[in-house]
Amino acid sequence: MSGKPLVVLDPGHGGRSPGAVSRSGLREKEINMAICLAVYQALEGLAEVLLTRQGDENVTLVQRAALANAARADCFVSVHCNSSVDRRARGTETFCFPGSAAGRRLAVLLQQQLVRSLYLPDRGVKTARFAVLRQTRMPAALVEVAFLSNTVEEELLRDQAVRQKAGRALARGIGEFLGL
Ligand SMILES: [Zn+2]
Structure with a gap:
């Protein structure tokens, strides 16, 4: 036992599931x-940090949770990265499970850090019954960093x-949540 808190990071999609794909072929999973x-x-x-996948692998949502x-x-x-049929859709949003106060606190901290760091439009914290939020028994949040379907944000995500900046922002939010 190290005594350090344990964080599980879940890189969305992987393997046969590319996630969103931009018009130029940039894949969300990467x-x-x-x-x-x-x-x-x-x-x-x-x-301590664990990843739900080590590389470009198929991992089910159930396995991740x-x-x-x-x-x-x-x-x-x-x-995750977002995508919309409306190519003008832009910005950062974060989801937590409805009714989870700790999940909301985590989501708010992650959203704040991403918005402060990337300066993209703040779409706020929302609730959703996504499988990885529903099936995890600890505070959980799902971030949608920016839109791959928007040309401006696609360039940023490339x-x-x-x-790196987005990753450091998320680490700050996690650190705040855990009191590190
Ligand atoms: Zn995704």
Whole structure:
């Protein structure tokens, strides 16, 4: 036992599931993983961190939640990029499970840090009964960092420096949540 809190990071999609794909072919699963690796690095030494997938693998939503539950994680953060048929849709939003006060607190901190760091429109914290939020037994949040369907935000998501920045912002939010 290290005594450090345990964070489970969930890079959305993977393997046969690319997630959203931009018009130029940028795949959400790769961006999600790059951002999660940046969170991982930023939390090194402060928290124990587990990823729900190590690379470009197929992992079901049930498996992702089960991993976090079995590990008795202190919090669960799922990382995604958004997409809309409305190509003008922009900004950052974060989801928590309805009725979870701790989940909402985590979501608010993550959303604040992302908005302060990336300066994208603040779409706020919302609730959803997404499987990874419903099936995890610890405070959980799902971030939608920016829209792959918007040309301006797609360019940002393509940029490794922006991914790093998003990852560091999420790590700050997690750190605040855990009192690190
Ligand atoms: Zn996604």
